Amino acid sequence: MTLWDYLQLSFVQNALLVGVLVALCASLLGVTLVLRRFSFIGDGLSHVAFGAMAVAAVLGMTNDMLLVMPVTILCAVLLLAVGGNAKIKGDASVAMISVGALAVGYLLMNLFPPSGKSNISGDVCTTLFGGTSILTLKSLEVWMSIALSIVVVVFFVLFYHKIFAVTFDESFAAATGAKTRLYNLLIAVIIAVVIVLAMKLVGSLLISALVVFPALSAMRVLKSFRAVTICAACSSVLCAAVGILIAAAFGTPVGSTIVVADIAVFAGFSLIGFVRSR
């Protein structure tokens, strides 16, 4: 089959649409996360989501999103919005929540195997690495992804200047009257939503890549916040599209293929940055 033939298939179209949107959302938020030294929050929160999914499976819930979404949002708020005043800060708190949720989730799935599923480690592997689930999306999931992505993008555009202000200098913003607590809270909620969305696409282990690579690539060469944001969004969208097409054509794992595309772009941008600085 040629590339054109693949594009005619509705599951490839769905995967492309959802993949591109999720990659766009992850990269937009990635810029502020990387700059705040929260690069690993994608990984941490996705493990929380994994843990919550395990609990939902054990409880036999039909729609696990009802549990996964609130739990992930709660953890995101704890880490990002309350974290500044906590005794355990930044990377330590992310690491703690991340491995803790992963371990508890896996333990629960082993102790109480969900009915009708015998292959637990296969299940876990799919959740962690994304497997091919993006190629098997149902139309409800597609519409939900589209709606949530639109919400994220609209939020980002409307709060762009506020996100910049709290990222660059939170104390200055707070001192001069910006509602930094509210903005941090909103950012945390949105990040949790994006991560739960992105889990479907690349699996929980590779979400960090979707969050950090586009932002870091753009920062190699560009010098203003706006340019970095736009460039990160574009490179992320491009890598997601290329990755999904290659995965569909050659049968490679979708998540890993997208990340390899991101790594290639990062390498290219680093080279450009290096040559320019000489």
Place this chain on the structure above:
Amino acid sequence: MPLLSCQDLSLGYEGKAILEHISFEVNPGDYLCIVGENGSGKSTLMKTVLGLIHPMKGKVLTGDGLQQNEIGYLPQQTVVQRDFPASVYEIVLSGCQGRQGFRPFYSKEDKELAWKNIRRMEIEPLARRCYRELSGGQQQRVLLARALCATRKLLLLDEPVAGLDPKVTAEMYQLIADLNRKDGITVIMISHDLEAALHYATHILHIGARIYCGPVADYLCSETGVHYLERGGCRP
């Protein structure tokens, strides 16, 4: 009417007081230097005045038409800022954020104010440059321009010359003195540099084991001042 008055403040973290019974007033046009040993609570006091930390006891009152969100602030640089990809213009403009409320975009007036302060700090040629590529002195000018976007009346500066070489330090002090004398902006500055504090400031607030607040001339005769100057080894 004082621009700012602090009444019987007690400051500290987690129930432990590090400073007690601080009262002082700042009048329009004053240049107040906060001095004291390391760990005496200078930055904590400044953060309390800014409303970033709640005092354990006492009140911070603004007067003379000054709102809490009209205080310009020049914080110490953070690790995050050193490699931040942002242009000078973006950073200066973000000084207007406090007045935005829920308006998503900056108005034409905000943008004009940003350019005005960029020119005032003589960094117009750098406006499109990236913040992380600038020298320490240039970065401080950018942050000062941003602080000026947030205020017309009162500037709080937390060790604005830390890490700058002597020539740039002198320029920075001159710049701040000009803002105070020519533009009538009230200045509150934390400083380790007592010599400069005595030279430029009109008032001194000394905190620590002994507390002094008052005009510079009286500080030199006060017990606190004499004691500190002898230990600091600098006499004007």
